[in-house]
Amino acid sequence: MDIHKALEDLSSHINQDYPIDLKSNFIKNTRTFLMNFIDYVSKHPTTSYYPISRLYEASKCDTPQDVLTITNYLTSKRINFLDITFCYFPYHSDDVIEITAESYKESVTENLTPVNKITGEEVENFERSRLGFFCYVRDFD
DSSP states (O other): OOOOHHHHHHHHHHHHHHHOOOOHHHHHHHHHHHHHHHHHOOOOOTTOEHHHHHHHHHHHHHHHHHHHHHHHHHSSSSOOOOEEEEEETTTOOOOOOOEEEHHHHHHHHHOOOBBBBBTBBOTOOGGGGGGEEEEEEEOOO
16 A cells, blocks of 8 residues: 555544544544644655654644644554654763653653663663654555
8 A cells, every 4th residue: 555545544534533523622623633644744755754843743733732642643553654653862962762652651650760672771861851752654565
């Protein structure tokens, strides 16, 4: 399946999950953000890397919560359009430390130090504000 067919399928899912006729502002906004994302991807079909900043740009989201909502939807098992990588961005380093989804969640909700997915060691000098994620468009070929 190519990217254009994948976008058609995604659009069908959005129409089913976020119908136009519902009056909820949350649903209307989420639908708009997702349709903006589809429009962006269709105009940039060779772009596969989506850090948080590009997710904002592509979806035209208003808040971090909006970006998390659409990212959650696009990375869900049912939709499976984006693959997500959770990470830690160390201060004074260009190296990104990959962490597990569980470690990310524990860091955010319980302020626990995340564990490096590769080495199994705790991240040194942990600052919660340095947590993040990025996504890649799944390979549809």
